[in-house]
Amino acid sequence: MNVPSEHLLFLAAGLFAIGVLGFLIRRNVIIVLMCIELMLNAANLTFLAASRQHSTAQVANLDGAVFSIFVILVAACEAAVGLALIIALFRLKQTVEADSLSEMKG
Amino acid sequence: MAEILFYVLSAAALLFGLGVVLAKSPMMSVLSLLGSFFCLAIIYLLAGFQFLAAAQILVYAGAILVLFLFVIMLLNLGEMGAIAERSNSFLDSTSARIGAVIAVGMGVVGLAAASRAAFQPVRVEPGTGLDGLEAIATELFGRYSLAFEAASILLLATIVAVIALAKRQRRGLKDGGRA
Incomplete structure (x- = not known):
């Protein structure tokens, strides 16, 4: 694929912006978590674009790929804990709307 | 050929991403996210990261999204979440407008940063595969x-x-x- 790495970064920026948009305007906590996953994917794409940019035809740079593996791992952990929290909250409050979860407002 | 596929898949990934944000029911959001992840996996494959593409499908699409689906079905949010959100029209409130402005701003900053970075031309031969x-x-x-x-x-x-x-x-x- 002869696409310049900038275009990978354009795609990553677009995906990240969509993730931020959803994170800020949606109230359903599950969809907020999904938007975080979208942003993590955009970060992955940025790592891979940088890795690709710093590779030569002879020597491949794999730092971005290794970082992406760790990002995927952290995303899996975050989804597991986040969804467990959502289930606990749902049992407590019978809702997943962020606006109705305001016990910690102080 | 691969270039055209990349741009088509990029557009599809962005559209599916918008689908995640704008879908009325959480189930449609998960399915949109699945589509976005598949498009990204094929892009990884085109860019030469075969292992990452496999990990993307197995871990993201296979494990994380199934977890999301489990929770949505377990809590029976198919209709309830949609109705609750439709009633307070989430695109009208002030916070939604501020959110949209911030997101657009971040997108513009990201695009500007990406376009200003002085990159050398790609030296990887197509088909050699990076990882x-x-x-x-x-x-x-x-x-x-x-x-x-x-x-x-x-x-x-x-x-x-x-x-x-x-x-x-x-x-x-x-x-x-x-x-």
């Missing part, structure tokens, strides 16, 4: 072995945390809802 599995394993268990061990501790901590969250709830239900 052999062996090379990735060598990196992972060589230079990054400490991070690899830390990741295993993170996974263990996650398992303990999730079990603790689930178990406390059950005990709370058993002695009359006081948790």
Whole structure:
């Protein structure tokens, strides 16, 4: 694929912006978590674009790929804990709307 | 050919991403996210990261999204979430407008940063492939072995945390809802 790495970064920026948009305007906590996953994917794409940019035809740079593996791992952990929290909250409050979860407002 | 495919898949990934944000029901959001992840996996494949593409499908699409689907079905949010959100018209409020402005701003800043970065032309030949599995394993268990061990501790901590969250709830239900 002869696409310049900038275009990978354009795609990553677009995906990240969509993730931020959803994170800020949606109230359903599950969809907020999904938007975080979208942003993590955009970060992955940025790592891979940088890795690709710093590779030569002879020597491949794999730092971005290794970082992406760790990002995927952290995303899996975050989804597991986040969804467990959502289930606990749902049992407590019978809702997943962020606006109705305001016990910690102080 | 691969270039055209890349741009088509990029557009599809962005559209599916918008689908995640704008879908009325959480189920449609998950399916949009699935589409976005598949498009990204094929883009990884085109860019030469075969192992990452496989990990993307297996871990993201296979494990994380199934977890999301489980929770949505378990809590029966198919219709309830949609109705609750439709009633307070989430695109009209002030916070939604501020959110949209911030997101657009971040997108513009990201695009500007990406376009201003002075890149050299890509030197990777198409078809050579960047990440052999062996090379990735060598990196992972060589230079990054400490991070690899830390990741295993993170996974263990996650398992303990999730079990603790689930178990406390059950005990709370058993002695009359006081948790």
